[in-house]
Amino acid sequence: MTGADSKPSSPAVLHLEVAGISKAYAAVQALDEVSLSVRGGEVHGVCGHNGAGKSTLMKVLTGLVQPDTGALRLDGEEIELRDAKEAQRHGITIVDQERGVVPALTVSESLFLGNVGEPFMRRRRETRERAAALLARLGVEIDPDAKVRDLQAGERKLVEIAHALGRESRLIILDEPSASLSHGEARIVFKAVRDVVAEGTAVLFVSHRLDEVFELCDRVTVLRDGRLVDSRPIAEFDRAGLVEMMVGEEGHELTERIRTEAIGPEVRLRGLAVPPVVEEFSLDVPGGSIVGLAGQLGSGASEVLRGIVGLARGASGELEIDGRTVKLGWGPAAVRAGVRYVPGDRKSEGLFMRQSIEANLTATRLGSLSRLGVVGLRGRRRVAEQLAKVVAVRDHGVKDRVESLSGGNQQKVLLGRTLERNAGELLLFDDPTRGVDVQGRADIHRLIRAAAGAGNTVIFVSTELDELLDLADVVVTMFKGQIVAKLDAEQTSRGRILAEMTHEGEVAL
Amino acid sequence: MSTDAGVIAPATVEETTSRVPLRRHLALGIWVAAALAIVVFALTTGGFATWDNAKAIFLASSYVGLLALAQMLIMTSGNFFSLSLGTGAVLAAMIFFSELGNGIVFAIVLAVLVAGFASALQGLLVGAWRANPIIVTIGANAILTGIILLRTGGSIIRPEKGAPSINWLVDPIGGIAFPFFVLVAATIVVQLVLGRTRFGLTMFLIGENRDAAKAASLPITRTIVGVFLAAGILAALAGILLGASLSGATLSSQGTLPFDAIVATLIGGCAVAGGRGSAIGTFLGTLGVAAISSALLLRGYSEGVQILVKGAILAVVVLAVHLWNQEDAR
């Protein structure tokens, strides 16, 4: 670990002061008087679980969002970041999952794409030399003439970082940079980050991977529920303490769980591999139980679900459901064996946005609603209305377009598609209450529990600690493609779950 | 995987419902205004509102209409359009004529099956492998054209002497040409299939969002092959009827039919992005285009103006459809 003392800041080295920044969205206080200090020459980690305010803070720093109160001071001078371009002009750049590189370009073309002040005429050799120099600064060996699409994920990430450097950035924000990288690739990225920081650039490292935070950062800021919990040199933290700070008070009221006789298909997953993230995943799930797969982006949890239902190319493994064995890798086989899947991104992969609620709810039931290929329209409508009532979609007729619904209602429609069916199925839900408010979340949990009680087995993926405690019987945590721990939901705590989601091995708390 | 944004700001996830109706009202307004303008324009044209003129319009719409229905199916299933339908129609006509000696029904069935199969094969590439439908159909069109030219040497295929009479395919019934009845029947069948069968309803979903259809394990390959098969069949019917009226089949008989069909489909309200389309809309779009052309002709406008107006209407309708569907930012 690098030295933890704060360096005296010289004028050439960036000093960004975040002073009392607040931001509210309608009823929710995303950031509440957050203050921290970012200096050049250090890697400053930002940690916090869901709802902490990390992404809002990053949006403020990159000019995408205007704070309600508070100020930003750069090198002593107060600045206002009205848009992204202005942030860039001040030397602030972000590398995250949203911004990518364009696959069709070569590395050297990507490095200088869209930069202000780029000459109109490109001199091939000069550009390649500049590119090579830039990559060398990162300590990487990538062929500047290679096409980005031919690069590995880690190399692409490095190109993105180099791109940020090439903009003469003084502060580079890395938002979950290693989420889609292998261990080796992450190592290369970290070494590059250290080289960059040694030159005097400031780096903000937002990550849920606490082992990496401890390895890379000089200083850590912990946020929780929009507030600053603490901000100090890394040496003054220990793992357990950090997790505790992120989680806050225990004392979560477990909702009354009615323990019914658990009936449902026994599910065994054997040797599930979903390249490149998951190498070997095996799990036995008792019939009728609800398993919460707890893993952040890059942990492999979502990939496991997709691998089971055949949406991940190159997946392999075996699924045993109720005694029947199915080889994984081709969707229809799993579906035929009784697997149902609800994807995490309802807008792009889940719902048919411009179609009606009715069409969405009955999308997968048309066979049972039809005879000789002809669908009984009245029956379809009845089923749709019934489902809409069961999932409590409020204030809309079934003919309304799904895109006009609120997020919560949309999610309910998506779930409604999979519920109220035959018993004996394996139901897979990825992030079932994403973007849903508290009331809607309670409704959805009730529905999932009812589905399990009706004779099905459920596996859901989530990072919401409360949700995991509420809904799951067993919480299985994942980190970097592996199962870390299996926790009994009634016996464990939020802190424990978070600890097991953010570290490779079991952590003594 | 929740991120901060997803949980912090349920308010921003809340869709503002007020924005939706405004755009839609604007779109509806444009449509109504355009339709009114067309109707008024047409009815105030001397000689337009006569039975003879109506018959002419019906006849003109028949072939385009069948092809437009075919393109509508393909577009609604999310696959833009097929550029091989015109050649498929010609192929069907040629087979029909060469096999007439073996009986009319046999000739029709064989022609429809072959053309349909050719289209279905293209649908297989698009459905199973997600190949680009425009490129696939361009390639298939080239291959079919080449094969036809090789076999016929560019000459016209006519029915042999002594072949059964096919005048009934052309002759009017109650004054209206037979092909128009075929179009009407086809429109009804397609409308029913789209709105009431598992195949049709699934097709809308696939066209709306193929990725979501995949995640929901809908039968994508089967449905898209079916769509292309149906389109090929409709095109074959158009080709047979057209060939019968020309008493011969050759590649140039398709004229600008394939593209007039696409125009008619778009004017009928079909969205290029997929997921929206109706047989009746396409039917009305076809009639509308034919009516406008007729009215312009009767008023003595030159061919150039006719084309111009058609283009302008297309531009307006495209805008209206876009507003109606509020395509999300790409």
Next chain:
Amino acid sequence: MIARARRTPRGLVFLVATVLFFLIAPQIWGAGSITSSNYTDISDYLGTFGVIALAVGLGMVVGEFDISVGASYVLGGVVAVKLGQSSAVVGLLGAAAVGAFAGLVQGAIVGRFKISSVPVTLAGFIIMSGIAVTISGGQQLLYEDYATVDWLNKIHLTYLTTNGMIVGAIFILLALAFALTRIGPMMRAVGGDRRAAEVAGIRTTRTLALTMGLGGLVAAAGGGLHAFTSSAAVSDVSFEPLIDAVIAAVIGGVAITGGEGSPLGIAAGVLSLGFLQEAFVVMGSDSNLVTIVTGGFLLLVAVASAAEAGATVDWLRAQRDRFAAGGGRSRTPRTDP
């Protein structure tokens, strides 16, 4: 080795293959021999068809289908003849202006309102055809500056026509611009991933408008040149050249989905088609074989770039597993997904 194969430009491969075919095949199969007129035909082919392929191809690079270039071509011819009776340059400038304007407007609409280019350029195509037919009254317009006509048809160095050379020069100019300035990467970025390009700071709407404006300009100017060369402007528009243009572009390495391609590649694609056709002419065989062959190429390209080509492998494997497991039906009858 596969990496090296992927690196070699597709257009170059095809060009070399077709040139070889042109030189060798007639020796083996055909009756005729190659004369200089074959080469001038190819040069002419480049002259007449090349600009359309260039316009369509550039549109594809930014990820759009510009159907209207077919009409720009014809309208360009009409305008050029109308304006250029006394001065060919004026005529060409007029044509270029019209084409550029049409392209800019459509590109701006496509970019700003995020409408698919297909219906927009289809409407543009129809409107411009209408204008062309209206201006020319449906008749052929004769071009009477015979000095210019002769000059354009003049043959240089035995193999090249002036017309072909001019278009070739346009290609070279654009190829240089593509390779040496920011234009190339910008267009490919917009075509490859519009969102990422926008986020990286590229003005995508501007790029789209300028590209389509350039395409319209080139097509219209080329149409004017063609009208001069054949001393007449015809106003009937057809879609065939568009389809051939797509074929030439794809052969030349332009990606169907956008993000790949260059003027040089498109030129290679056009020339490949030219050589292929001439080869069959020399052999005295049916040129329809060319159509079939290009169709086959296109299908191969479509399959090769198909997004889910691996699905069949999964399907086959699943069938084998099913078979191995005894192929029995699952105990509980399953209906829908």
